[in-house]
Amino acid sequence: MLLEINNLYFSHTKEKPLFQNLNLRFEAGRIIALAGESGCGKSTLLSLMYGLLDWESGEIIFDGKKLFGPKGNLVPGEADMKFVAQNFDLMPYATVAENVGKFISNINLAQKKETVAELLEVVGLSEYADVLPKYLSGGQQQRVAIARALSVLPKLLILDEPFSNLDFPRKIELREKLFSYVKQNNISLIISTHELQDIIPWLDQIIVLQNGRLIQNDSPEETFRSPYNAYVAKLFGEVNIFNEKEISDFSLKKFSYYPKEISISENGIEAEVLESRFAGNYYWNKVKAKDKEIILYTDEKLSASVNISFI
Numbered sequence: 270m271l272l273e274i275n276n277l278y279f280s281h282t283k284e285k286p287l288f289q290n291l292n293l294r295f296e297a298g299r300i301i302a303l304a305g306e307s308g309c310g311k312s313t314l315l316s317l318m319y320g321l322l323d324w325e326s327g328e329i330i331f332d333g334k335k336l337f338g339p340k341g342n343l344v345p346g347e348a349d350m351k352f353v354a355q356n357f358d359l360m361p362y363a364t365v366a367e368n369v370g371k372f373i374s375n376i377n378l379a380q381k382k383e384t385v386a387e388l389l390e391v392v393g394l395s396e397y398a399d400v401l402p403k404y405l406s407g408g409q410q411q412r413v414a415i416a417r418a419l420s421v422l423p424k425l426l427i428l429d430e431p432f433s434n435l436d437f438p439r440k441i442e443l444r445e446k447l448f449s450y451v452k453q454n455n456i457s458l459i460i461s462t463h464e465l466q467d468i469i470p471w472l473d474q475i476i477v478l479q480n481g482r483l484i485q486n487d488s489p490e491e492t493f494r495s496p497y498n499a500y501v502a503k504l505f506g507e508v509n510i511f512n513e514k515e516i517s518d519f520s521l522k523k524f525s526y527y528p529k530e531i532s533i534s535e536n537g538i539e540a541e542v543l544e545s546r547f548a549g550n551y552y553w554n555k556v557k558a559k560d561k562e563i564i565l566y567t568d569e570k571l572s573a574s575v576n577i578s579f580i
């Protein structure tokens with residue numbers, strides 16, 4: 270086991286306990302998302318794993334070694350573990366390339382140059398090698414910090430919301446290069462995120478926190494198909510949630526249906542079309558059936574009334 274969290278108790282303030290008896294296991298060689306809405310405790314948990322905070326009781330074991338917070342270990346982190354938080358801690362007077370090469374030995378300078386160039390390529394910053402960090406955007410600075418963390422080939426890399434500062438095309442580019450790089454180099458990756466949609470294809474495991482509680486720990490497919498509750502279902506994007514009465518009225522098999530899981534079919538339930546809007550790859554529709562407003566995506570624009578069925 271790469272990382273184990275056993276019976277962990279932690280709170281920032283006495284009035285508001287955050288983790289109460291948290292237990293988690295992380296296997297090596299996986300890409301794991303730590304997911305949950307803002308404030309659920311993701312950043313705090315990552316900081317605890319990296320030894321930036323002292324916990325009240327319980328234990329964190331990394332690669333067979335018991336870890337300590339700042340009181341027991343003055344220099345946070347382990348040689349084999351790197352953490353890129355939401356503040357990036359770059360050297361302001363060193364170029365992007367010098368920042369990335371900070372932890373790489375100078376014994377073989379040609380090799381070092383090559384590694385830095387490769388890492389800048391992974392994070393899509395090759396053309397910024399000679400620029401100072403202050404001229405970069407927040408998202409670019411974060412990518413410099415990610416490249417620097419990758420340079421030591423840690424056993425475990427922990428990234429706090431690595432995609433939140435990026436526009437969509439850059440997010441698409443970074444996720445593919447970063448995830449392939451960590452897999453090729455056998456680096457285990459834990460990333461915190463408040464939305465899963467764009468990274469699902471690369472994930473091996475999804476851990477969901479709600480108010481400091483672990484509520485689901487499954488494969489992406491299992492989490493998507495059988496979300497523990499509406500909160501988990503919403504992490505995958507737009508979703509229709511049905512209460513008990515509605516489940517019975519519509520004779521449903523589950524409480525949540527994504528818009529793609531509802532289709533137009535002749536034998537379905539009659540529904541009035543309230544809105545039908547062009548949304549790029551699909552039409553976004555709001556229909557009303559048995560007094561319930563339902564969102565579904567279709568290939569064609571809808572009008573008047575339709576019959577819908579739940580897949």
Ligand SMILES: Nc1ncnc2c1ncn2[C@@H]1O[C@H](COP(=O)(O)OP(=O)(O)OP(=O)(O)O)[C@@H](O)[C@H]1O
Nearest residue numbers: 281282287305306307308309310311312313314463
């Ligand atoms: N230094 C602190 N002192 C007191 N409370 C804090 C502190 N840091 C975080 N909290 C509280 O602890 C809870 C968890 O915060 P945390 O930052 O871990 O959540 P998060 O899921 O990472 O959120 P985000 O996605 O917004 O970063 C929140 O209720 C937050 O207000």
